Amino acid sequence: MPLIGAGLLWSGFHAWVLYQYVGFRWDLSLWDSSIFNLVLISTALLLSSLLNYFPRTGIFQITIGLTLVLAVGCQWISSQAMIAVFPAETAYLEFLTQSTPVRWALGFTALTAVGVSTVFYMRWAELQDQQTRELDLKDIAREAELQKLQLQLQPHFLFNSLNSINALILVQPDSARQMVQQLSDFLRLTLKRADQPWVTLAQELEYLETYLAIEKVRFGHRLEVMLNIEEPSRGWLIPTLVLQPLLENAIKFGLYGTTGKITISVTAAVRSDFLEMEIVNPFDSDMQPTTGSGFGLSGLQRRLYLIYAQSDVIKTKAMENNFSVSVRLPFRA
Numbered sequence: 001m002p003l004i005g006a007g008l009l010w011s012g013f014h015a016w017v018l019y020q021y022v023g024f025r026w027d028l029s030l031w032d033s034s035i036f037n038l039v040l041i042s043t044a045l046l047l048s049s050l051l052n053y054f055p056r057t058g059i060f061q062i063t064i065g066l067t068l069v070l071a072v073g074c075q076w077i078s079s080q081a082m083i084a085v086f087p088a089e090t091a092y093l094e095f096l097t098q099s100t101p102v103r104w105a106l107g108f109t110a111l112t113a114v115g116v117s118t119v120f121y122m123r124w125a126e127l128q129d130q131q132t133r134e135l136d137l138k139d140i141a142r143e144a145e146l147q148k149l150q151l152q153l154q155p156h157f158l159f160n161s162l163n164s165i166n167a168l169i170l171v172q173p174d175s176a177r178q179m180v181q182q183l184s185d186f187l188r189l190t191l192k193r194a195d196q197p198w199v200t201l202a203q204e205l206e207y208l209e210t211y212l213a214i215e216k217v218r219f220g221h222r223l224e225v226m227l228n229i230e231e232p233s234r235g236w237l238i239p240t241l242v243l244q245p246l247l248e249n250a251i252k253f254g255l256y257g258t259t260g261k262i263t264i265s266v267t268a269a270v271r272s273d274f275l276e277m278e279i280v281n282p283f284d285s286d287m288q289p290t291t292g293s294g295f296g297l298s299g300l301q302r303r304l305y306l307i308y309a310q311s312d313v314i315k316t317k318a319m320e321n322n323f324s325v326s327v328r329l330p331f332r333a
Contacts, residue, residue: 031085032092036078040107043074044114051118056126063115071108075100158187160248164218179217186210198332201268201275202234208243215251222261223251230269237332238275239307242300246279246325249297253323254281275329283323297325304329 047063047070054062079096086092161183168176189210199207205227216223225247247264254262268277297316304313308330315326 032082032096035081035085036103039074039078039081040110043070043107044111046070047111047115048118051115051122056123059119060116063119064112067108067111067115071104071111074107074111075104078103158183161214164214168218175217179214182210182214182217186214196240198237199240200234201229201236201238204238204240204243205229205234207241208247211244211247219251219255223255224261224263226263226265228265228267232270233268233275236270236275236329238329239303242304242327243277243279245297245300246277246327249325250279250281250323253283273331275327275331277327277329278324280322280324282321283318 047066050066051059051063079100082096083093161179165176165179165183168179189207212223212225243266247266250264254264262282264279264281266277266279268275270276297314301314304327305311313328315328317324317326
């Protein structure tokens with residue numbers, strides 16, 4: 001459309017010059033302009049179409065070669081058409097012959113501009129398409145890694161739970177049966193939320209209660225979790241399965257290897273358009289667990305980095321008697 005519009009404007013100017021300065025009749029000027037420029041526009045469209053079928057290597061040389069050939073053809077066709085329309089106009093036909101070099105030069109210049117513009121546009125379109133494909137591939141890879149990390153979090157907890165059930169079967173069979181039922185409920189809830197990448201903090205806390213019920217079967221009165229959740233934070237959207245691996249990490253480093261009772265605190269509050277959560281557990285560097293994959297915290301750090309593109313979403317701090325993990329999540333509408 002821009003090419004056709006430019007052609008119409010040029011045709012009007014062409015006819016006006018022939019009428020005003022060369023002195024031809026108005027009808028003759030219009031015919032000359034219309035035929036020459038119609039052939040020129042058709043040739044330009046043909047050139048743009050042909051360039052799509054040539055390899056990109058040496059495309060500028062190919063463009064110049066095509067332009068030379070098509071400019072000659074354009075000039076010959078338009079001249080033959082005018083001769084056929086006005087065979088008796090001797091003065092005009094003489095002018096037509098004398099102006100052949102100028103007409104060819106004009107046609108060659110116009111076709112060259114169209115050809116070069118077409119080549120640059122094709123390269124720009126290819127670059128845009130390549131960038132779009134690269135972004136799509138990055139998004140696909142990112143989503144695949146997020147899904148992989150989320151799926152890895154679930155077996156990590158499952159293996160720990162099965163180990164706990166195995167330890168209880170002989171000494172506390174009733175507790176083992178209870179834990180199997182609770183684990184079944186937990187996995188059913190996990191599968192139900194598999195297609196929910198985002199949940200509210202309130203929903204995550206409900207999920208956390210199911211997890212804690214399983215852990216409390218094993219640890220009984222030794223495990224106490226204190227929740228201090230400010231009301232405005234309950235509606236905050238967070239990625240699913242954020243608190244569970246953090247609490248599992250706190251239990252692992254707080255309870256494993258000890259025989260006494262411990263208290264783990266979980267706090268959440270909204271501060272300056274951020275949801276700030278912190279989990280604090282007792283910590284004894286001499287009694288850290290020596291087994292386990294340690295995937296929970298590192299996997300969650302990776303997930304949150306992929307989601308928020310920030311490396312400081314999770315921060316950990318080991319003090320003399322406590323270990324804290326703080327999470328700072330930006331607002332998501």
